[in-house]
Amino acid sequence: MNTASSSNSRAKAYVKCVAYLTLSLGFLMFVVPYLYSFSPTLNKYLKTLDENDIHPGAIYYSDVPLTPESELANREAVKRGIELRAARIK
């Protein structure tokens, strides 16, 4: 009896596990895209991500491929900005 009820509760636990995972993944994979499909702005946003190969889940600057180029471009801009300021002061 104890063995039967413990294997029953074990089976229920596995079902719960699969159900929770399915629900969470289902929400992310189907509900959210469905909601996004109503907005042209959101769709345009997703297209921009795809074009720039950006992963919004990246947690550090070294995980975003565009960062080194952005850094270089800004360093150049700072150099030009300082030269411009110096020229204006003169």
Place this chain on the structure above:
Amino acid sequence: MATDSNIVVDDGRAKWSDLWLKEDYWAIWIGFLIIIVTGLIMMNGRDEIAAKIEKQNAIIAAEKAKPFKTIELIDAQAAKKGITGAKLPAAKTFISYLGKPGKWSGNPMDSFISHKKADKEPAAKEAAEKAKAAKAAAKVAQDAAAAANFQNAELNKAAETAIKAWQKDVKAADKAKKAVGKDSNKIPGLIVLAIGLGVITGLGMVVMGYNFVSYFIGFLGVFALACLANVLGGYKPTAQYGVNGEIMAIVTGMVIANTIGTPKWLKPAVQVEYYIKTGLVLLGAEVLFNKILAIGIPGIFVAWVVTPIVLCGTYIFGQKVLKMPSKTLNITISADMSVCGTSAAIAVAAACRAKKEELTLSVGLSMVFTAIMMVAMPAFIKLVGLPEVLGGAWIGGTVDSTGSVAAAGAFLGPKALQVAATIKMIQNVLIGVSAFCVAIYFATKVEKHEDGQTVGAMEIWNRFPKFVLGFAAASILLSTVAGQIGADLDYALINKGMLSVTKALRGHFFTLSFVAIGLATNFRELAHYFKGGKPLVLYVCGQTFNLGLTLLMAWIMFYKVFPEITASI
């Protein structure tokens, strides 16, 4: 060792044996082993790389004298960009074992095994030939301009136009080539990595008094779950909303722990602190102080002046007004929201010894608001007509996660992306200082003696989380080396060399730790922290303050104090 598995508590005075018996120190030894091995590989190839860079620099210097960007200049700049430490033979071999499951959309096995798309090859070939033809045409136009000694404005303009057309075709050819993909199989690499990391971390566990076999077996299970989490996090349609491997690791772990229960054989490897601290020491190698000047003084003010004010202000608000019951939860949420999201939350939570549930709650809150802000902010900025640079600085200083900042910036425009990504990078560097200061504050002020006595220096040392020293040391070491070797070698050997290795392993350790957090988290205990909604109120109020102050500071610095820098972007 700790009796409360939720947090690690130093159980007495510091001893020499701590160097091999405490996991803080093992995190440092393992982290530095990786950093030193990688550093030696890079330094071994330094001369070869320096020679290649010098060759391209000579061409660049000669070509910059010409009135427009010539073909040779562009080729030399592209060649220089391609000179990286990651391409050194030893580094390439090492890196080939570090990849995690990639992105996929139809078949989950695509995250492990990819094939060349033969149907896209003809288009890629055509695009490459078009780019070649455009280059030939650009060369003809450039030669015509050169024949007139670059004195003929019309010929110069024609050459510039032809070169721009060639560059456009090159971008299209690169995109077409990328669409073809390549044959790769990550499974053998992942197996080798699992065994390698299991052995290295297992060695530490054995010395600390654990059983190697039971740990190793458990580790393989945790690693497998981490791979599963990365597969789930790599699903393209959900990855677009900010879902990543770390989040799926927590979800997967929590679902297992709260339904079937964490299996007994996995438990010896559910070592949250061990993995997080090792990951943080490796993260220290990416905290490079030379980055903070990337966008000049405006960047420093937006990222390094506003952020500490918001962090401290939110923490004080949480303590004095909201009366948050947990200081560690308060500081973790404050850091997550004000600094840079998940990475800051991890560092500060470990530094103040926050509970696993507090880190989970903080990361979860951040994820929800980040998903909203990364879409709402660019839309709002466009609606009210804020300038792109200002919008980019605002996004960079307020949206939590780095990837979401890039996403929001890209949606606004190229200048906004450039500024946003750089501001967030500068904030990322603040993690080191934040974690260090939080560790000191909690060791000296928060963890007081029960009898109310002030804490002496030795006691501060006893309580101070030692892995923070490894984190700081890695940061100082790499920052110093980066400063010494010059910008070109810094880019080639550190940014595109050492960090290719350390960031891959850092990612693996963080995913392992989030799986472990999930496996050790009880839903009921997590729900307890939501009571009263104080964490939510703290986040919202803090973020509102952050939004206002960042916008004001960005406007002042970029448009009133340094408009020349803004004009040059």
